[in-house]
Each structure stands twice: as C-alpha cells, then as structure tokens.
Amino acid sequence: MVPIGHYIFLSVALLAIGIVGIVTRRNVIIILMSIELILNAVNINLVAFSRLVGSVEGQIFAIFIITDAAAEAAVGLGIIIAFFRNRETVLADEMDILKW
Amino acid sequence: MPTEFFLRNIWLIPLFPLAGAATMLLIGRRLSNSGVSWVGVGSVGLSVIFAFGAILQLIARAPAQRVVEIVLFDWVPAGVMHMSSGRVVNFNAQWGMLLDPLSAIMIGVVTGVGFLIHVYSTGYMAHEGGYYRFFGYLNLFMFSMLVLVLGNNLLLLFVGWEGVGLCSYLLVGFYFLRKSASDAGKKAFVVNRIGDAGFVLGLFLLLNAIGTLRFTEIGPAIEAGGFTVGNGVMTAIALLLFVGATGKSAQIPLYVWLPDAMEGPTPVSALIHAATMVTAGVYMVTRMNVVFQLAPIALAAVATIGAVTAIYAASMGLVQHDIKRVLAYSTVSQLGYMFLALGVGAYTAGIFHLMTHAFFKALLFLGSGSVIHALGGEQDMRKMGALWGKIPKTAWTFMIATITISGIPPLAGFVSKDAILAASFNARPVLWGIGFVTAGMTAFYMFRLVFLTFFGESRVPHDAEHHIHESPGSMTWPLIILALLSVIGGWIGWPESLGGSDHFAKFLDPVIARHAEVIAAVPEATQRATELGLMVVSVAVALAGILLAWFFYLRKPAIPGALAKKSGGLYELVYNKYYIDQLYDTMFVNRTKDLGTTLGAFDVGVIDGLGVNGAGWAARAGSSLSMVWDKWIIDGSVNLAARIVWIFSHPVRMIQSGRVSNYALLIVLGVLVFLGYYLRLTGVTLHNVLR
Numbered sequence: 001m002v003p004i005g006h007y008i009f010l011s012v013a014l015l016a017i018g019i020v021g022i023v024t025r026r027n028v029i030i031i032l033m034s035i036e037l038i039l040n041a042v043n044i045n046l047v048a049f050s051r052l053v054g055s056v057e058g059q060i061f062a063i064f065i066i067t068d069a070a071a072e073a074a075v076g077l078g079i080i081i082a083f084f085r086n087r088e089t090v091l092a093d094e095m096d097i098l099k100w
Numbered sequence: 101m102p103t104e105f106f107l108r109n110i111w112l113i114p115l116f117p118l119a120g121a122a123t124m125l126l127i128g129r130r131l132s133n134s135g136v137s138w139v140g141v142g143s144v145g146l147s148v149i150f151a152f153g154a155i156l157q158l159i160a161r162a163p164a165q166r167v168v169e170i171v172l173f174d175w176v177p178a179g180v181m182h183m184s185s186g187r188v189v190n191f192n193a194q195w196g197m198l199l200d201p202l203s204a205i206m207i208g209v210v211t212g213v214g215f216l217i218h219v220y221s222t223g224y225m226a227h228e229g230g231y232y233r234f235f236g237y238l239n240l241f242m243f244s245m246l247v248l249v250l251g252n253n254l255l256l257l258f259v260g261w262e263g264v265g266l267c268s269y270l271l272v273g274f275y276f277l278r279k280s281a282s283d284a285g286k287k288a289f290v291v292n293r294i295g296d297a298g299f300v301l302g303l304f305l306l307l308n309a310i311g312t313l314r315f316t317e318i319g320p321a322i323e324a325g326g327f328t329v330g331n332g333v334m335t336a337i338a339l340l341l342f343v344g345a346t347g348k349s350a351q352i353p354l355y356v357w358l359p360d361a362m363e364g365p366t367p368v369s370a371l372i373h374a375a376t377m378v379t380a381g382v383y384m385v386t387r388m389n390v391v392f393q394l395a396p397i398a399l400a401a402v403a404t405i406g407a408v409t410a411i412y413a414a415s416m417g418l419v420q421h422d423i424k425r426v427l428a429y430s431t432v433s434q435l436g437y438m439f440l441a442l443g444v445g446a447y448t449a450g451i452f453h454l455m456t457h458a459f460f461k462a463l464l465f466l467g468s469g470s471v472i473h474a475l476g477g478e479q480d481m482r483k484m485g486a487l488w489g490k491i492p493k494t495a496w497t498f499m500i501a502t503i504t505i506s507g508i509p510p511l512a513g514f515v516s517k518d519a520i521l522a523a524s525f526n527a528r529p530v531l532w533g534i535g536f537v538t539a540g541m542t543a544f545y546m547f548r549l550v551f552l553t554f555f556g557e558s559r560v561p562h563d564a565e566h567h568i569h570e571s572p573g574s575m576t577w578p579l580i581i582l583a584l585l586s587v588i589g590g591w592i593g594w595p596e597s598l599g600g601s602d603h604f605a606k607f608l609d610p611v612i613a614r615h616a617e618v619i620a621a622v623p624e625a626t627q628r629a630t631e632l633g634l635m636v637v638s639v640a641v642a643l644a645g646i647l648l649a650w651f652f653y654l655r656k657p658a659i660p661g662a663l664a665k666k667s668g669g670l671y672e673l674v675y676n677k678y679y680i681d682q683l684y685d686t687m688f689v690n691r692t693k694d695l696g697t698t699l700g701a702f703d704v705g706v707i708d709g710l711g712v713n714g715a716g717w718a719a720r721a722g723s724s725l726s727m728v729w730d731k732w733i734i735d736g737s738v739n740l741a742a743r744i745v746w747i748f749s750h751p752v753r754m755i756q757s758g759r760v761s762n763y764a765l766l767i768v769l770g771v772l773v774f775l776g777y778y779l780r781l782t783g784v785t786l787h788n789v790l791r
Contacts, residue, residue, distance in 0.1 A: 022764040031760065096758035 007048030014041035026091045032076050039069045106153030107168045111197045113154070113207060114250060116146040117242035124236030133231050137222045140235030144215045144242055151211040155204045163610060166204075169252055169316060171196035176255065189311035198252035198315055202611040205451060206249035206383055209458045213375045214242050216578035220466050221367040223574035224473060234274060234365065241267035245376050249383060254303055254313040257384065261299070261348065264377045265292045271372060272364040284360040291357040295347015302340030306391070309333050319390045319613055329394050338391050338398030341384065342405075349381030350432045351439060352409045356681060358432055359416075362424040366469030369424060374431050374465050375458035382438045382454050386447045390613035393445070403443020403524070407531040407538075410436030412678075414541040418548070419664075419675045422479050423468045426549050430505070431461055433538060437520050440535055446523030447612050448605040452593045453516035459589045460504040460513055463582035467498035470571045470579065471553060476564050481549065486558035490568045493576040495554050497583040502550050504586045506543035507642045512590030514639070519595060519605075521638055522631050539638050543645030551653040597631040 014037050021034030043062040050058025084090055102108075120143030128136060158166050176193035183189055199207075218238060225234050244263025251257040265288075273285025307313055310321040327334050345351070350358035361373050372378070385392060385402065392399055410433045417429035434457050441450035472479055474491050488495045504513035517539065525532040558565070570576065594600025652660050664671035673679070755766070 019764075019768050023761045023768065026761070028760075031764075092760035093758070095760065 004048060004052050007044055011041045011044045011048070014038070014044065026093055028080050028090045028092050028095075029077075031092060032073065032080075036069060036073070039065055104157050106150055107157045107199065108170065109150060110154050110168065110199050110250065111170045111172055113147050113150045113197075113211070114243050114246035116143040116150070117239040117246065119143060121236050121239035121243060124232050124239060128232030128236055131232060133226070136232045136235050140239055141215070141218045141222060143239055144211065144218050147242065147246065148211045148215045151207040154199055155208050158199060158201070158204050159607070163606075166201055166610060167316070168199040169196060170199075171252070183308045183311065187311055189307070191307065191311070191313075193253050193255040193313060195256065196252035197250040199250065200611055201608045202383070202386060202451065203249050205455060205608065207246060209455050210242070210245050210249060210376050213458050213462050213582070214245075214371055216581055217367050217371040217375070217462060217466065220370075220469070220575050220578040221365075223572045224367055224469055225365060228365070230274070234271075237267055237270045237274070238368075238371070241271070241372060241377070245380075248380055252315055254306065254315070254318075254388075257387070258299065258303065261344075261380060261384075262296070264372070264380060265289065265296070265348070268292075268361070268372050268377055271368040272361045274364055274368065278363070281363040284357075284363040288357040288361050291354050292347045295344045295354050298340045298342075298347070299344025302337050302344065305333065305337045305340060309337065315387060318388075322390055322394070327394055330396060331394055334391055335395040335397050338388070338395035339401060341388055341391070342398060342402055345381030345385055345439075346405065347381075348384075349378050349435050349439070351381070351405050351436065352412065355409060355413065355432050356684060359425050359428040359677070362422070362428050366424065366465060366472060369428070370462045370465030370469070373428065374461040378431065378435060379438070379454045379458065382435070382442065382450055385439070385442050386451055386611070389442075389447050389611075392442070393613055399443050399445065401443070402439050403528055403531055406436045406439025406441075406443055407524075407534040408436070409433070410440060411534050411538045411541070412436075414538045414545065415674055416677050417545040418541060419671065421481050423471065423481050423484070423549060423553065424465070424479055426481075426545060427461070427464050427468060430464075430542065430545065433542065434461065434505070437517065437535065437538070440524055440531060441520040444524045444527035444531070446520060448593075448608045449516065449519035449523050451608060452590075452604050453520055456504070456512035456516040456586070456590050459582055459585040460501040463497060463501040463579060463586055464505070466575070466579055466582065467494050467501060470494040470575055471498075473571050473575070474568050475560065476567055478560075478564060481552040483559050483561060483564075484553045485556045485560065486554070487560075487568070488554040491570045493570060493579060497576075497579040498554070499550060500583045501586050502546045505546055506646060507539055507638060509635070509639060510591070512586050512588070515590030515593055515595065518635050518638060519593065522595075522634055525630070525634055536638060536641060540641035540645040543642040544649045547646045547649035548653055551649060556654055556657065595631070597628045598635075 018034045018037035018041065021037065022031050025031055025034065043065055046058040046062045046065075050056060050062075080090055083095070087094065089095075120139050123139050124131075124136065131139070154168075158168065172195045174192055175195040176191075178191040178193070181189050181191050218235075221234065221238065225231055228234070241264060244260045244267055246260070248257055248260025248264060251260055269285045269289040272288050273282045275281045276285075303313065306318075309327075310318065310325050312318060312321050322334075347354045358373060358378065362369055364373070392402070413429045413432035413436060417426050417433065420426045420429065434453070438450045438453050438457070441447070441453060470491065471484070471487065471494060474487070474494070475484065478484065500511070504511040507514045507517045509515075521532060521535050521539070524535055560568070591600075593602055593604030596602055664675075676682075757763075
C-alpha cells in the first residue's frame with residue numbers, strides 16, 4: 001500500500017501548480033484549467049484519506065466535486081465566450097471595467 | 101295674430117340688430133358683400149316692423165294707458181343697501197323695456213332713419229374695405245341706441261349710452277389707418293368720458309336720494325320724498341345729468357369732438373352724429389324732466405347753454421369750407437335749440453325738433469355724402485360748384501332739406517323751430533333773441549353751402565369733372581324718402597295758432613311731469629297773435645339770411661373775401677373755431693400730458709429706478725455674498741469631507757488593482773496566513789503531519 005505521504009505530496013504539488021497558474025497566467029482559460037488542477041488536488045486528498053480511514057464518504061465527496069467542476073467549467077467557458085464577443089479578449093488583466 | 105302682439109314683443113326690437121352685429125363681427129369676413137347687406141339691413145328692417153307695429157298699437161290705446169313695460173329679467177339685484185341719506189333701499193335694476201309716447205317717438209326715429217341710412221350705406225360703402233365691419237358696428241350701434249331709448253331704468257339707459265359712445269368711437273375711427281381719423285375717434289371717446297363722469301355721479305346721487313332708478317318709479321318716489329322746487333339735491337342731480345348730456349349731445353363746453361367726428365364715413369355722420377346718438381342727451385333730459393322741473397337753476401343752465409351753443413356753433417358754421425364741417429356745426433347749433441326748448445320747459449317742442457331735425461339733418465348729411473361720392477371724395481366746397489343739373493336727385497333733395505332747416509313754412513323745420521322760439525319768447529326773451537339771430541345765421545350758412553356746392557361757377561378740378569355721376573338707387577331712394585319726411589314730418593305737430601291741433605304735443609304730454617308748483621309758475625299760454633307775430637319775424641329773418649347768402653355767394657362772389665380781410669382778425673378768429681381747441685389743448689390736454697409725463701418720470705425714476713431696479717441690485721449684491729458663502733463654506737466643507745475620505749482610502753484603494761491574478765495571490769496569501777495561525781493554535785506542525 002502506497003503510504004499516505006505520497007498522496008499528500010502529489011496533492012500539494014498539484015495545488016502549488018494550480019496556484020502558480022492562477023497567479024501568473026493572464027489567459028482566463030489557463031486560469032480555469034488551473035482551478036481544475038486545484039480541485040483535483042482536493043479530490044486526491046479526499047480519496048486517499050478515504051482509503052486510509054476505510055470509509056466511503058470521502059469518495060462520495062470526490063464524485064460531487066467532479067460533478068461540480070464539470071458544471072463550473074461549462075458556466076465559466078460560457079462566460080468567457082460571452083465576454084469575448086463583447087471585448088474580443090480573454091486576458092484577465094483587461095477585464096477591469098469594475099475596477100474602483 | 102294675438103292682440104297687441106308687437107307691444108308684448110318690444111324687447112325683440114333691439115335684439116335684431118344685436119343678432120346682425122354678432123353675425124357680422126363673428127363670421128362677417130366669410131360672407132359676401134350682398135350677404136352682409138342682407139343681414140345688416142334686414143335685421144334693422146325687422147326692427148322697423150316691430151317698432152312701428154308697437155307704435156301703432158300704442159296709439160290705438162287710450163291716452164292714459166299708453167305705457168308698456170316688459171321686464172325680461174332681474175339684471176342687477178343689488179339687494180338691501182344703506183344709503184348715506186339714512187334710507188334702506190332694496191335696489192334692483194331690471195333688464196326691461198319701457199314703451200311710452202316718448203320712447204315710441206325715439207324708436208320710430210331711430211329705426212326709421214337708421215333703416216334708411218343702412219340702405220344708403222349699401223351704396224355708399226360698396227367699394228370700401230371692411231364692408232362687414234362697417235355694418236357690424238352700425239348694427240351694434242342700433243342695438244345700443246335702442247337699448248338707450250327703450251331701457252326702463254337709468255342704469256340700462258347708461259348701458260346704451262356707453263354702447264353708442266363705443267360705436268361712435270369705432271365708426272369715427274373706421275378709417276383707422278388715417279391718423280386724423282383715429283385721433284378724432286379718441287377725442288370723441290375721451291370728451292364723452294368727461295360728460296359721462298357727471299352722468300354717473302348724477303345717477304348715484306339720484307339713487308342715494310330716492311332709492312330707485314326705474315323711470316316709472318322715479319316720479320312717485322320724488323313725490324313721496326317731499327322734494328320741493330329748488331331742492332338742492334335735485335338741482336345737483338339735474339346739473340350732473342346735464343353735464344352728461346353736454347358730452348353726448350355736443351353742447352358747450354364739450355362740443356369739440358363733434359366737428360372732428362366728421363372723419364368717419366358720411367352715413368355714420370348722418371346716423372350717429374346728426375340723427376340719433378347726439379340727441380340722446382335731449383332724450384335723457386326729457387326722460388328725467390320730473391327731476392329737472394324741480395331744479396329751476398338747472399333748467400336755466402340748460403336753456404342758457406343751449407341758446408349760447410346754438411349761436412356760437414352757427415357762427416363757426418358760417419365760415420367753414422368743408423361741407424361736412426358746416427353740417428357738423430349746424431348739428432351742434434340745432435342741438436342747442438333743442439336744449440333751449442328743454443330749458444324753458446317746452447319738452448314736447450324739444451323732442452319735436454329732435455324728430456324733424458333727424459329727418460332733415462340725416463338728409464343733409466346723406467346728400468353731402470352723395471355729393472362727395474359724385475366728386476370722388478372731395479369735401480372742400482371751394483372745389484365744388486354748379487352741380488345742380490349734374491346730380492339732380494341729390495340736388496333737389498338737398499335743396500328741400502336746406503329750406504326745411506332754414507325754417508320756411510310749411511316745412512317740418514319751420515314748425516318745430518317756431519314751437520321752440522314761441523316757448524322761449526314766453527319764458528326767457530333774451531334767449532329768444534339769441535335763437536332768433538341764430539335762425540337767420542342758419543338760413544345764411546345753409547344757403548351759402550347750397551350756393552357754393554350746386555350753383556355759381558364750377559370750381560371742380562378738371563380730372564374730377566368727367567367722373568361726376570348721380571349716385572345709385574340705393575343712395576337716392578333714402579334721400580327721396582327723407583325729403584318727403586322733411587316736408588310733411590312737421591305736420592303732425594302743426595300748431596293750434598295756425599289752425600292745427602298739435603297732435604304731437606298731445607301724444608307726448610303724459611310723459612311730462614306736472615308738479616303743482618310748476619304749473620302755477622308757468623306763464624299764461626302765449627297769445628295767438630304773439631305767436632303769429634313771432635312766426636312772421638322768424639320767417640323774415642330766415643329770408644333775410646337766404647337773401648344775404650344769395651347776394652354774397654352768387655351775385656357778388658368777391659364780397660366774402662374782401663369782408664374777411666377787412667374784419668380785422670374777426671374772420672381768422674371764427675375760422676379757427678375761436679381757438680377753443682388750442683385753448684383746451686393748452687389748458688387741459690397738455691396739462692394732462694404733463695401730468696402723464698411727470699408720473700411717467702416718477703415711474704421710470706422712482707418706481708422702476710429706485711424700487712424695482714434697486715430691489716434687483718440689492719438682491720444681486722446679497723446673492724453674490726451668499727454665493728461666496730455657498731462656494732467657499734458650504735461647498736468647501738463638502739469637498740473637504742470628500743477629500744479626507746479620499747486620503748484615508750488611499751492604501752486600501754491600492755489593493756483594488758483590477759487584476760484577477762493579484763486577487764488570487766491575495767486569496768492564497770490570506771489562506772496561508774489563516775492556515776498558519778490555525779496550525780500554530782492547535783500545535784500541529786508540518787513535521788508532525790508528514791511523519
């Protein structure tokens with residue numbers, strides 16, 4: 001059995017990649033993809049601890065999160081397309097009309 | 101037809117012309133000229149039918165029942181009023197019509213002569229602009245005049261009185277583009293206002309004294325009030341009412357508007373300024389004879405002013421060159437005769453002369469209009485002459501009118517004028533003397549006019565000479581009818597001294613009040629011989645005037661000019677109307693203007709300058725102070741508050757970069773801070789977890 005530390009390490013690595021992606025990239029699609037990475041880091045954590053503890057609740061949560069992610073991706077991409085039609089850009093730092 | 105149909109419908113008589121006037125003034129612009137003629141003349145025609153129907157039915161009654169009063173509605177129900185005399189009065193002026201012998205004669209003259217003049221106007225005004233406007237005003241005048249003579253109380257009479265004044269103003273200024281015409285209209289209006297002020301005061305004083313203005317009640321109320329002959333209040337009332345009469349009937353000192361009123365179209369001069377409106381004063385004094393009888397001083401004033409006006413106006417008529425102005429002064433002079441008659445208590449003679457004068461003076465004016473028409477608008481007699489054969493109908497009828505006014509028997513003017521002279525000879529021989537001289541002057545200036553216009557050499561300019569033409573039938577027929585009336589109109593008052601029975605005076609007699617004291621004071625009836633003697637001398641003086649005119653203007657035309665030069669300024673004085681207009685200008689008009697200028701200066705300087713502009717300046721100064729306060733203190737504090745918030749919000753505002761990645765970074769940092777804090781609290785370390 002793979003020790004729990006490996007799972008956590010993978011999870012933290014995915015979280016770190018996701019955060020770095022969100023903070024550094026300008027393209028909203030890349031940011032969405034980075035959010036997916038963070039969600040999957042959470043999923044790995046949940047499933048790993050579920051196995052360790054021996055209960056299925058964590059895995060049920062993971063399935064919920066996957067569903068949620070799919071919905072979030074659909075809505076997020078829809079917003080991006082609608083926004084692109086208006087401003088002809090997908091760069092996050094040009095989405096600044098609500099500033100101040 | 102029910103019995104006494106016309107007597108029960110006398111209230112309709114003024115309404116026909118009112119309907120005509122309303123039609124003209126509302127939609128007249130859209131009517132054709134013939135439509136205007138039909139409505140304008142037709143409405144007066146209906147009045148004629150109703151008026152003469154009513155007169156005939158009135159005559160058919162017994163003399164004692166010859167009073168018909170139709171009250172339409174309560175007009176001014178003023179309710180209970182407390183008079184300064186202490187009496188309590190329930191005053192109520194009605195819109196009611198009173199037909200008695202006096203108003204019967206008046207509506208007969210007004211509608212009859214008015215109708216003929218309307219017919220004449222369709223010819224005279226045919227080529228003038230504003231045809232519908234002219235007939236609208238003329239109909240409105242007929243309405244006002246009929247209200248004046250038919251009204252059953254003094255207040256309603258005053259409505260008509262003012263109405264005819266308004267129409268006079270509108271019609272004198274009919275050619276309002278000509279400054280002299282609009283000035284003349286204003287003059288007529290303003291001078292009449294002066295008289296009306298007296299009239300209104302008299303009216304108030306009468307109401308205050310006896311508490312009623314209804315004609316049928318005034319006599320009994322005076323009787324009940326115990327007013328005796330010479331009563332001060334009655335004298336004041338009579339004098340004030342007479343002031344109103346001098347304005348409307350052009351007597352000294354308010355006669356000045358009438359000669360200028362000749363600026364109006366000639367039919368207007370005939371209708372308003374000769375036959376009807378100017379006689380309103382005579383009618384009013386006769387109507388109020390019950391008051392005048394109690395005021396010998398007022399009667400003396402009426403008689404004296406009448407006689408003086410008669411000779412004074414006649415003297416100005418001697419030298420005028422404008423054909424209409426001669427007739428205007430003649431009208432003033434004849435009105436003076438009427439007031440002389442009233443002043444000596446011969447009311448029937450005054451009204452009789454009013455009627456015959458309406459016939460022959462309307463005829464004279466219409467005839468002069470026909471002459472003016474024939475000459476293409478020329479009014480100066482120096483540019484006329486020798487028109488006798490060229491416009492025969494006009495010339496013949498004009499001649500008849502001239503003979504009538506000169507007082508040659510048996511024409512109408514002779515009968516009525518001699519009635520006046522006979523009455524005044526009895527009461528006031530001096531005034532009879534004045535009237536006697538005036539009769540000679542009248543004959544002189546009228547025949548001067550006729551000789552200059554119709555006889556002698558033609559002085560018509562060459563280009564006008566070719567266009568001389570007789571007027572159309574619509575103009576000559578009224579002339580012929582009026583000429584007929586001028587001849588026979590006097591016969592209903594044929595004096596008893598000449599074998600007549602004076603139906604006119606007997607008809608009118610019930611209207612005249614008979615106070616017991618007054619009857620006693622009247623001198624015995626004139627001896628028949630005296631009366632005949634007076635007639636002979638007055639005819640003689642008239643013939644002398646005619647002869648003199650013939651000698652001066654046909655036999656030796658050079659004499660008048662030479663005489664004028666020799667007269668040493670007298671001619672100039674009379675020709676310039678005794679400089680009365682200039683005197684009035686200097687004394688009253690210019691003083692009023694000065695007052696207006698002073699008041700205007702006060703308005704501009706003090707009211708506008710100090711008051712309005714000062715207030716404006718103060719408000720502006722105050723507001724600029726207030727503006728400083730607003731701008732620096734109120735706005736400043738608002739801005740200061742905003743600026744403080746702005747300054748303190750600066751660090752926080754910097755976080756709102758608008759960049760998603762910045763926000764994400766902040767979220768992450770926030771999570772890490774809270775996580776680290778939590779881990780520290782629980783004592784969990786990374787090392788523990790990984791182990």
